[in-house]
Amino acid sequence: MKIFKGLAVASAMMAGTAGLAQEQFITIGTGGQTGVYFVVGQSICRLVNRGTADHNLKCTAPSTGGSIANINAIKAGDMDMGVAQSDWQFHGYNGTSKFEDDGAFENMRAVFSVHGEPFTVIARADAGIATFDDLKGKRVNVGNPGSGQLATMEVVLDAKGWSMDDFALASELKPAEQAAALGDNKVDAIIYTVGHPNGSIQEAVSTVDAVMVPVTGAEIDALIADNPFYAAAKIPGGMYEGSPEDTATFGVKATFVTSSDVDDEVVYQVVKAVFDNFDRFKRLHPAFENLTEEEMISGGLSAPLHDGAVRYYKERGWM
Ligand code: GLU
DSSP: OOOOOHHHHHHHHHTTOSSOSSOEEEEEEOOOTTSHHHHHHHHHHHHHHTTHHHHOEEEEOOOOSOHHHHHHHHHTTSOSEEEEEHHHHHHHHHTOGGGTTTOOOTTEEEEEEEEEEEEEEEEEGGGOOOSGGGGTTSEEEOOOTTOHHHHHHHHHHHHHTOOGGGSSEEEOOOHHHHHHHHHTTSOSEEEEEOOSSOHHHHHHHHHSOEEEEOOOSHHHHHHHHHOTTOEEEEEOTTSSTTOOSOEEEEEEEEEEEEETTSOHHHHHHHHHHHHTTHHHHHTTOGGGTTOOHHHHTTTTOOSOBOHHHHHHHHHTTOO
């Protein structure tokens, strides 16, 4: 779906006009329809598409499996941009962890970071799960293939010396299905690396008595100490029914990434659409409320910034 139009861009610049000479379509990889990535992608596209008459870009943001699926699709040239957890941006760029066999995706480029994503575990209140260790022997939805949560869950299990066999059931339902599975007593707990507050978890805790489970301990402390992309995080008490106290866990950041193969002018226009309309963008989801430009262009990014993004950030005097 990637359309490379260096010549079109050059001629637009020579004519002194902004934007692209010919209409171009860009695709942004998101996540499940009930998650926050989907809102990130839809929001970016909405802002981009308001300016199509000026810059000739048309943007779509379909639902996908999540972080790992998005990075792979960008690498394959099937998508132009996508949302990915900061841990998987790091590993994708460096060819480490889950990406070791694929090798480094050297052309990966960071654009900006978005909201924080605590690693979130929610259990049925009747399942007798008060800590992460209580998940042993239980039925757990560990995340759909291609998602960041499944990949990060594997990291946590590795750190603890566990495997999927330590669960009575390790199901791989999508985010849209897992809330219902918890309510229907098909699983005891669900995992989601996601921005808060979000509708999917609200749905889960309103259909059944459920509790947020802390993810803490020596192995988690070590993960945070050893990896720049992990940080201590908490899910604020009172945000969800059944969890009046803060829940301690660790977290990552949602980040927006692309490839150096994507035209500078395209990335410039996308970034401009977001930051020229930043107040509007922040109103599109409660998880965006506390975003700041300064943090977004530095925090959680390990791949180099795309040149088109750098151009805009310099214009604004941010770099
Ligand atoms: N963090 C999840 C992932 O990487 C997606 C969360 C969301 O859709 O908001 O797959």
